[in-house]
Amino acid sequence: MKTRAEKIKQAIKETREKRKKQVCKVYQLKLQNLTDKDIERFNRLFLEAKWFYNYVIADLPNRLKYETYKLKEVEIKTPEGFERRELTIISSQMKQGILERTRDNLKALKSAKGNGSKVGKLNFKSEVNSIPLKQYGNTYEIFRGSNKVKIQGFKKKFRILGLHQIPENAEFANAYFVRKPSGFYIHVTCYLPKEQVINEIKEKQIDEPIGVDLGVKDQLTLSNGEKIRWQVPETKRLKRLQQSLARKKKGSKNYWKTLMKIRKEYEYITNKKRDFQNKAVALLKRFKFIAIQDDSIKGWQEGLFGKQVQNSGIGGITARLRNLATLIPEMVKFVPRFEPTTQTCSKCGHRQKISLSQRVFKCEKCGLEIDRDINSALVILKLGLGAGKENPAV
Ligand SMILES: [Zn+2]
Structure with missing residues (x-):
C-alpha cells in the first residue's frame, strides 16, 4: 500500500x-x-x-x-x-x-536581490x-x-x-x-x-525563409518587401486626461472618475499593442524560417527612440518568437545584435556608413539601390541562414 x-x-x-x-x-x-x-x-x-x-x-x-x-x-x-x-x-x-x-x-x-538589483519589499x-x-x-x-x-x-x-x-x-x-x-x-x-500545436503551425507554412528588420519608422520590414506599420501612439485623449487629473483634488470624486478613465485608456492601448503583436506573429509564423535580430530594441530603449519602441511593443514580438523557438528550434534564428545590418550591402556584403536620414541604401561597390530597411532585413536573413549552415544543430 x-x-x-x-x-x-x-x-x-x-x-x-x-x-x-x-x-x-x-x-x-x-x-x-x-x-x-x-x-x-x-x-x-x-x-x-x-x-x-x-x-x-x-x-x-x-x-x-x-x-x-x-x-x-x-x-x-x-x-x-x-x-x-x-x-x-x-x-x-x-x-x-x-x-x-x-x-x-x-x-x-x-x-x-541576490542578483544585485535594488528591490524593495512587498x-x-x-x-x-x-x-x-x-x-x-x-x-x-x-x-x-x-x-x-x-x-x-x-x-x-x-x-x-x-x-x-x-x-x-x-x-x-x-x-x-x-x-x-x-x-x-x-x-x-x-x-x-x-505535436498538435506544432502541426498546426507547420500546416499553414509556406516553404520560404524570411528576414525581419525591427525598424523605427516602418516598424516591421520583411525581406520580401512587406512592411507592417503599427505604431500605437500615446493617444491625445490620455494626455488630456492626465493633465486634467493633475488639476483635480487628490481623493475627490472627480479625481477617481478621471483616474478610472485613464485606466480604461491604458487598457485600450495595451489591447491595441497586443492585437498588433498577434497579427505580426501570425504573419511571421507562416514562414518556414524566421531570422531576426536579437534584442535589437534594448539599445534603443535607452536611447533616442525609447518612447516609440515602447509604444509599438516590439519587445512583445521578440519575446513571443523566443517562445516559438523553444517549441520549434529550427524555425527561428536570432542574429547577434551588434551586427551592422543597416550598413551592409545585402547583395555583395560591402560595408559603408549610412546616416539615419538616408532611406535608400546605395552600394558604393556593386551599385545596388534598395530601401534601407528591406536591405537590412535581407542581410539579417542571410546571416540567419548562414549561421544555420555553420551549426546544423541550430
Ligand atoms: Zn553591394
Missing part, C-alpha cells in the same frame, strides 16, 4: 511527464451579461482579497502560513485604528492561492485586481455547451465570451479571476498536445 504522501509524489511525477509533451497557452475569457448585483458581489470579492492580502503583508512571519487560509475575518488598519472585516465571499482555495502567490513574489524579490495594496483560481473543477469550471463559467462562491453560472479560441481537447489548468476597467475576465491557462 502506498501512503498518501507517496501517492501525491507519484501524481506530481506523472503530471510532470505529461507536461513535457504539452504546451501551455493563456486565454482571456470575458464575463458577460452581468447584473448590477453580480458586479457588486464581484467587487466585494476583490475587496476581500485586498483585505486578506494586506492582512498577510502586515505581519509576514506570523501570517504567511498555510493555516491562514482558514480565517473568516481579518483585522485591517484604518485611519480610525484597527477594524475587523468579515470574509464572506472569498473561498478557502482563493485564499490559499493568494498566500502562494505572495510566497512566490517574496521568493522572486529575494532572488532579484507593499500594501490599494486594490487587488486578480485572484488565483487554483484547481480546475474546484475553484472554477468551464461549461462549453452553454458557454458558461462557474466560480467558487457563486451559485450562478456566468456567460463567457472567447471560448471558441480554445481547442476542444485543451486541458484546463489554473486560472485568474481578473478585474479590469472594461470588465471582469477569466485568464485561463490551458495545456495542449505539443
Whole structure:
C-alpha cells in the first residue's frame, strides 16, 4: 500500500511527464451579461482579497502560513485604528492561492536581490485586481455547451465570451479571476498536445525563409518587401486626461472618475499593442524560417527612440518568437545584435556608413539601390541562414 504522501509524489511525477509533451497557452475569457448585483458581489470579492492580502503583508512571519487560509475575518488598519472585516465571499482555495502567490513574489524579490538589483519589499495594496483560481473543477469550471463559467462562491453560472479560441481537447489548468476597467475576465491557462500545436503551425507554412528588420519608422520590414506599420501612439485623449487629473483634488470624486478613465485608456492601448503583436506573429509564423535580430530594441530603449519602441511593443514580438523557438528550434534564428545590418550591402556584403536620414541604401561597390530597411532585413536573413549552415544543430 502506498501512503498518501507517496501517492501525491507519484501524481506530481506523472503530471510532470505529461507536461513535457504539452504546451501551455493563456486565454482571456470575458464575463458577460452581468447584473448590477453580480458586479457588486464581484467587487466585494476583490475587496476581500485586498483585505486578506494586506492582512498577510502586515505581519509576514506570523501570517504567511498555510493555516491562514482558514480565517473568516481579518483585522485591517484604518485611519480610525484597527477594524475587523468579515470574509464572506472569498473561498478557502482563493485564499490559499493568494498566500502562494505572495510566497512566490517574496521568493522572486529575494532572488532579484541576490542578483544585485535594488528591490524593495512587498507593499500594501490599494486594490487587488486578480485572484488565483487554483484547481480546475474546484475553484472554477468551464461549461462549453452553454458557454458558461462557474466560480467558487457563486451559485450562478456566468456567460463567457472567447471560448471558441480554445481547442476542444485543451486541458484546463489554473486560472485568474481578473478585474479590469472594461470588465471582469477569466485568464485561463490551458495545456495542449505539443505535436498538435506544432502541426498546426507547420500546416499553414509556406516553404520560404524570411528576414525581419525591427525598424523605427516602418516598424516591421520583411525581406520580401512587406512592411507592417503599427505604431500605437500615446493617444491625445490620455494626455488630456492626465493633465486634467493633475488639476483635480487628490481623493475627490472627480479625481477617481478621471483616474478610472485613464485606466480604461491604458487598457485600450495595451489591447491595441497586443492585437498588433498577434497579427505580426501570425504573419511571421507562416514562414518556414524566421531570422531576426536579437534584442535589437534594448539599445534603443535607452536611447533616442525609447518612447516609440515602447509604444509599438516590439519587445512583445521578440519575446513571443523566443517562445516559438523553444517549441520549434529550427524555425527561428536570432542574429547577434551588434551586427551592422543597416550598413551592409545585402547583395555583395560591402560595408559603408549610412546616416539615419538616408532611406535608400546605395552600394558604393556593386551599385545596388534598395530601401534601407528591406536591405537590412535581407542581410539579417542571410546571416540567419548562414549561421544555420555553420551549426546544423541550430
Ligand atoms: Zn553591394
